[in-house]
Amino acid sequence: MARKNVAAGNWKMNTNISQGIELAQTISNAGRDKEVLVILAVPFTHIFALQKKVKTSSKVILAAQTCHHKTSGAYTGEISPTMLADMKVPYVVLGHSERREYNHENNSLLAAKLRAALDAGLKVIFCCGESLEIRKAGTHISYVKTQLTESLFQLDAQEMKNIVIAYEPIWAIGTGETASPVQAQDMHAAIRDMLRKKYGKRVADNTSILYGGSVKGSNAKELFGQADVDGGLVGGASLNGQEFVQIINSF
Ligand code: PEP
Numbered sequence: 001m002a003r004k005n006v007a008a009g010n011w012k013m014n015t016n017i018s019q020g021i022e023l024a025q026t027i028s029n030a031g032r033d034k035e036v037l038v039i040l041a042v043p044f045t046h047i048f049a050l051q052k053k054v055k056t057s058s059k060v061i062l063a064a065q066t067c068h069h070k071t072s073g074a075y076t077g078e079i080s081p082t083m084l085a086d087m088k089v090p091y092v093v094l095g096h097s098e099r100r101e102y103n104h105e106n107n108s109l110l111a112a113k114l115r116a117a118l119d120a121g122l123k124v125i126f127c128c129g130e131s132l133e134i135r136k137a138g139t140h141i142s143y144v145k146t147q148l149t150e151s152l153f154q155l156d157a158q159e160m161k162n163i164v165i166a167y168e169p170i171w172a173i174g175t176g177e178t179a180s181p182v183q184a185q186d187m188h189a190a191i192r193d194m195l196r197k198k199y200g201k202r203v204a205d206n207t208s209i210l211y212g213g214s215v216k217g218s219n220a221k222e223l224f225g226q227a228d229v230d231g232g233l234v235g236g237a238s239l240n241g242q243e244f245v246q247i248i249n250s251f
Contacts, residue, residue: 004231
């Protein structure tokens with residue numbers, strides 16, 4: 001996938017189905033100032049209804065918020081990547097800090113999930129990012145490098161076409177505290193440099209890297225204006241249709 005402007009909404013465990021349909025319709029019906037890939041990471045329970053009721057075309061596409069690392073079996077309550085592919089869901093989010101924290105997803109499990117997702121034909125928004133403690137210690141870049149090295153960098157250059165990276169400092173998620181545009185740009189440039197060293201210039205130049213962490217209508221323009229910030233993964237503000245449309249039109 002060539003590098004694109006991407007606005008991805010992460011609804012987490014929010015909305016009922018009718019609220020989800022209304023929200024997705026507001027987003028898909030809104031005018032666009034520029035070419036933007038809009039991805040909505042919705043609860044599993046909403047996927048079928050949204051596919052039926054909302055024009056999920058090139059204007060808005062869907063993502064799941066996680067998937068299992070096996071294709072089938074005795075894993076009660078889990079959803080496999082092949083099930084998502086069967087439902088024609090194009091993207092899955094992997095490595096979100098909430099999954100890492102509450103579901104104990106570590107780098108090696110995420111490597112297995114990435115492998116399974118790509119083998120099923122899904123594209124992946126892969127999240128990384130450091131805690132406040134690590135940021136204060138000044139080791140955030142090497143921490144993110146380890147996250148990527150131990151999971152994402154098992155993929156080959158060809159497979160990286162199916163990856164969007166989301167840098168999400170944990171201290172900025174749902175806290176109202178946003179990384180400054182300079183902090184975001186510094187990390188994004190460092191990630192692009194890691195991609196260049198691992199895969200070469202072509203992959204580095206073509207991989208979209210999103211910023212996530214309290215992106216709002218009021219700060220999106222400045223964040224998205226940074227050279228290496230290709231868009232956002234947005235939690236709270238993606239639940240407000242008008243605000244998310246404002247974010248989509250901030251490129
Ligand atoms: C997220 O959940 O990925 C996120 C960035 O949340 P928020 O925008 O609410 O900080």
